[in-house]
Amino acid sequence: MRRPRGDALINLFSIRNWLKILPAILVLSHSATLSAAAPNSAQGLIDFDHAIGLVAASHEQQFCLSIKNGKLKSGQALTLVWIPISDVKQTAEIRSATVRKLLTGSCDAVNSVGGDAAYDLDALNLDTGKIYIAIVGSHADLRILHGVVEGKLDSRNSVSFRACSGMEGLHFSVWTGGALKEKPVWHRYYYLGYDVEPTCKDTDFEERAK
Numbered sequence: 001m002r003r004p005r006g007d008a009l010i011n012l013f014s015i016r017n018w019l020k021i022l023p024a025i026l027v028l029s030h031s032a033t034l035s036a037a038a039p040n041s042a043q044g045l046i047d048f049d050h051a052i053g054l055v056a057a058s059h060e061q062q063f064c065l066s067i068k069n070g071k072l073k074s075g076q077a078l079t080l081v082w083i084p085i086s087d088v089k090q091t092a093e094i095r096s097a098t099v100r101k102l103l104t105g106s107c108d109a110v111n112s113v114g115g116d117a118a119y120d121l122d123a124l125n126l127d128t129g130k131i132y133i134a135i136v137g138s139h140a141d142l143r144i145l146h147g148v149v150e151g152k153l154d155s156r157n158s159v160s161f162r163a164c165s166g167m168e169g170l171h172f173s174v175w176t177g178g179a180l181k182e183k184p185v186w187h188r189y190y191y192l193g194y195d196v197e198p199t200c201k202d203t204d205f206e207e208r209a210k
Contacts (some may be wrong), residue, residue, distance in 0.1 A: 003127045006177065007169070045154045047185045051072035052174060055080055055097065055121065056107065056190070057128035061123045063097065064107035065134050070117035078121070079139045080132040081149050083163035085170065085199060092149050092161075094142055097123035111190050131190055133161055133172050149198065168192055171200055175192050 015142040052066025057079075065078065076099040084090035100120045126132070135153060142151035150160040155210045166189070174186040 013046065014186075018073055019210075023186050044169050046111060046136070046154060048174065051153075051158050052136050052186045054111075054172060054188055055123070055126075055132040055134045055156070058107060061128055063123040063126055064103070065097075065099070065119040065121055065127075066107045066112065066116050067119070067134065067136075068113075068115040068117070070102065072102070072117070072119060074099055074118075076136065077138045079135045080123075080126070081135070081142070082127075082130050083149065083161055083172075084147075085165050086197075092147060093127060094144065094149060095123075096138070097121045097126070097134070097166045102203055110193070113188075131163075131170065131172070133174070145162060149196050162204065165196045166198055168195060170196075171204060173204065 046064040050069040052068070053065050053069070055063055055065050056144075058064045067097045078097045079100065080093075080095040080097055082093040082095070084092060098121065100122050103118040103120055105118060106116060106119045112118075137153075139151065139153055141153075142149060150158050150161055153159050157176050157178065159174050162171075162175060164171050169189055171180050172188050172190065175181050175182045176185050
């Protein structure tokens with residue numbers, strides 16, 4: 001019997017080693033695919049409490065995000081929603097921004113709540129007089145229909161965004177379930193420090209869906 005030549009032995013050795021490590025490579029590749037497909041959770045569902053916050057201009061005219069999430073990285077994309085509150089004919093807006101850096105302090109000491117993190121943003125073409133609802137990630141499914149911003153943030157039912165005024169501040173909320181079975185899934189109050197004309201209704205303060 002002829003013995004394999006040297007180059008044949010090398011090829012045989014390489015093939016055997018490749019067959020040993022191939023299963024591990026496939027497992028890692030599958031895990032990476034799952035992670036990319038569902039970055040927020042194993043089911044691909046966002047956590048409303050940690051994925052939604054408020055963006056407002058600071059005293060330095062820089063835009064600052066307040067959100068109960070201290071793990072956002074520089075460059076993280078954000079989708080911004082602005083809802084008109086007054087009776088004046090205004091159009092809702094959907095805009096975008098990116099995280100620049102995590103701040104050591106709060107965006108606004110008066111409106112900071114427990115668990116808040118503050119981020120400086122790269123935000124173009126935003127109005128310093130407006131307060132925006134910010135959703136972590138790019139959400140192309142959001143749309144403006146009959147003055148209402150709605151759409152899907154994950155695989156669940158569509159959500160809609162609301163804003164209304166109290167006596168001295170603004171209430172921002174996100175709702176799911178449609179017109180007949182709608183439930184609030186996120187709410188935040190922003191104190192203005194001066195009297196405003198109330199536009200909120202009792203239904204704007206329904207108990208949040210669990």
